[in-house]
Amino acid sequence: MQEYFIIIISAVLVNNIVLSQFLGIxxxxxxxxxxxxxxxxxxxxxxxxxxxxFITWVLQTYLLTPLNITYLQTIxxxxxxxxxxxxxxxxxxxxxxxxxxxxxxxxxLITTNCAVLGVAIINIQNEYSLGKVMxxxxxxxxxxxxxxxxMSGIRERLEDxxxxxxxxxxxIALIVAxxxxxxxxxxxxxx
Amino acid sequence: xxxxxxxxxxxxxxxxxxxxLLGMCPALAVTTSVNNGLGMGVAVxxxxxxxxxxxxxxxxxxxxxxxxxxxxxxIATFVTITDMLMHAFTPALYTALGIFIPLIVVNCIILxxxxxxxxxxxxxxxxxxxxxxxxxxxxxxxxVSAVREVLGAGTFFGLQLLPENIPALIMxxxxxxxxxxxxxxxxMNKFQRKTA
Numbered sequence: 520m521q522e523y524f525i526i527i528i529s530a531v532l533v534n535n536i537v538l539s540q541f542l543g544i545x546x547x548x549x550x551x552x553x554x555x556x557x558x559x560x561x562x563x564x565x566x567x568x569x570x571x572x573f574i575t576w577v578l579q580t581y582l583l584t585p586l587n588i589t590y591l592q593t594i595x596x597x598x599x600x601x602x603x604x605x606x607x608x609x610x611x612x613x614x615x616x617x618x619x620x621x622x623x624x625x626x627x628l629i630t631t632n633c634a635v636l637g638v639a640i641i642n643i644q645n646e647y648s649l650g651k652v653m654x655x656x657x658x659x660x661x662x663x664x665x666x667x668x669x670m671s672g673i674r675e676r677l678e679d680x681x682x683x684x685x686x687x688x689x690x691i692a693l694i695v696a697x698x699x700x701x702x703x704x705x706x707x708x709x710x
Numbered sequence: 711x712x713x714x715x716x717x718x719x720x721x722x723x724x725x726x727x728x729x730x731l732l733g734m735c736p737a738l739a740v741t742t743s744v745n746n747g748l749g750m751g752v753a754v755x756x757x758x759x760x761x762x763x764x765x766x767x768x769x770x771x772x773x774x775x776x777x778x779x780x781x782x783x784x785i786a787t788f789v790t791i792t793d794m795l796m797h798a799f800t801p802a803l804y805t806a807l808g809i810f811i812p813l814i815v816v817n818c819i820i821l822x823x824x825x826x827x828x829x830x831x832x833x834x835x836x837x838x839x840x841x842x843x844x845x846x847x848x849x850x851x852x853x854v855s856a857v858r859e860v861l862g863a864g865t866f867f868g869l870q871l872l873p874e875n876i877p878a879l880i881m882x883x884x885x886x887x888x889x890x891x892x893x894x895x896x897x898m899n900k901f902q903r904k905t906a
Contacts, residue, residue, distance in 0.1 A: 539884045541739035545818060548734065590794065593812045594786040601779055630782070633735045633816045640809055685899035686892075689731060693892030700885040 523654050530658035532706040536634055537666040538699055543634030547667060548692050557671035559618045561664030567607055568635050568663070571600050572656035575639040576649060596639050597630075604630045634663055669699060713838050720842030727850035728898055732818040736810050737851055738887035744867050747855030749803045751848025753792050753811065758820050759840040760788045765828040766836035772829075781824045782815070789815040819847060857890045858882055 534540055537547045543564070550560040575596050583589050608627060612619045629635065638659050642652045673695055682691050726732045733754070741747045764784050772780045793811050796804045804811065814820070823843055828836040859865055862881030864872030880886050 541735050541884070541887065542813075544734040544738060545732075548731070590790060593790050593793070593815055594783060597782055597786050597815055598779070601782055627778075630778075630816070633813045636816050637809060637813055640812055644809070683896075686896040690892045690896035690899065693888045693895065697885045697888035697892065700888055701880070704883065704885065 523651070526651060526655050527658045530655055531662040531665065532703065535662045535666055535703050536638070536659045537663060538696065538703045540637070542637040543632050543663055546629075546632060547670060547696070548689060551667055551670040551692070552674055554668065554671045554675060557667040558664075561660075561667045563607060563611065564629055564632060564634060564663055565660035567600065567603050567629055568638055568660045569653070569656050571596075571603055571635050572639055572642055572652055573649075574599050574603075576642055576647075576652045579643050592640070592643070596636055600635050600639070601630045634659070666699070670696065673699075713835065716835055716838045717842040720839065720844070720846040721849065722846070724843075725846045725850055726819045726843055727847055727854075728895060730819075730822075732822055733847060734891075735813065736817065737854060738884075738891060740807055740810050741851055741855035741858055741887060741890075742882045743806075743859045743863070743865075744852060744855045746803070746806050747851040748848065749800070750807060750810065751844070751851040753796065753807075754814055754817060754819065754847055755841070755844025757785065757788045757792055757814055758823060758844045759837065760791075761785045761820055761824055762828040762836045762840035763833060764788075765824045766831060766833045769829045777829060778821075778825070781821060781829075785820050785824070786815045819843060854887075854890050854894060857894070858886055861890075862886055 530536070536542050537544065546560050546564065551557050578595055578599065579589070579592065583592060583595065604627065607629070608619075638656050642655060645651075645655075647655060670692075674692065677691065677695070686694075720726065724730060727734070727737050736750050736754070740750045761781070761784050765781060768780075768784075789812060792814065796807075796811060823839060827839045831839070856866065858881045859867075860871060862877055862879060862883075864870060864877035878886075881890065
């Protein structure tokens with residue numbers, strides 16, 4: 520039980536996927552201007568990330584390793600993720616057109632979101648059991664959504680701030696991310 | 711088609727990292743030393759060049775409805791080759807870059823160039839485009855990592871520049887990546903506005 524708890528704390532806070540592992544920076548900077556959009560993005564990524572972790576683990580354990588073709592890992596994993604994203608896109612388009620509009624270009628881009636592939640590979644590298652894989656990917660999904668939400672909350676207020684012209688947009692967003700990253704460093708004493 | 715323009719656009723006006731804001735993840739994660747930044751840049755350039763050549767050669771064969779999955783498979787193949795080559799020939803760099811080598815496959819620059827350039831042009835411009843974009847990305851990575859290594863570790867390419875107690879460790883920790891890239895982007899905006 521304690522092991523699982525350590526995985527959760529470490530994935531959500533200490534090794535936050537965006538702020539200390541630098542995975543999923545594109546949506547983190549791109550869709551974090553509005554809280555509603557970032558919630559949608561967080562949800563979509565979490566969904567894809569958790570299912571992808573499950574499928575890639577099963578694929579690795581029961582197909583790639585027994586057949587001794589682990590070098591095909593990258594190709595196999597990215598194909599799984601690409602088809603999953605296609606599926607999620609169709610579902611969201613059908614059931615929630617406003618959300619589909621808000622997420623816009625970033626929805627197909629989940630395919631090239633390094634967070635999803637990154638977590639799938641980390642799962643295999645750490646040789647987790649299926650239970651740990653699920654907890655690990657769930658916590659990373661939560662960590663991603665948390666970072667995205669915090670960021671969009673700050674950026675909504677940043678709109679009214681008086682920022683030097685050349686720092687507007689991405690540069691100031693990166694500085695904000697740096698400050699968030701510094702405060703997340705404070706958690707590193709936890710484990 | 712002006713080949714020289716295709717080459718220089720990737721380095722200056724359309725620099726993938728500083729202008730198009732693509733490939734941010736590796737740019738922040740592996741730029742803790744100039745050596746790593748350069749290695750990453752060369753690896754990305756290699757994959758970009760190879761995938762641009764193949765995509766451009768096969769652009770009439772691939773049906774447009776399945777072009778994205780096809781591009782991804784092509785890119786993933788070359789990433790796997792790069793991964794194995796680096797494992798065999800540069801083991802130290804392979805360990806330092808770690809998970810970011812397989813993650814080249816999801817680097818937006820490569821898929822972006824395949825989709826917006828290589829699939830619409832013949833092979834020669836595609837090669838020039840890949841070289842320009844690759845070199846532009848490598849230069850940008852080296853620039854970010856130079857700032858971080860000099861300020862954070864006091865070294866450049868492992869060469870001691872500053873006395874040991876001066877460097878600000880924060881620059882080679884995760885926040886340093888955000889700070890360095892943010893400040894460079896801000897300075898570039900300022901500089902460009904003045905010249906324009």
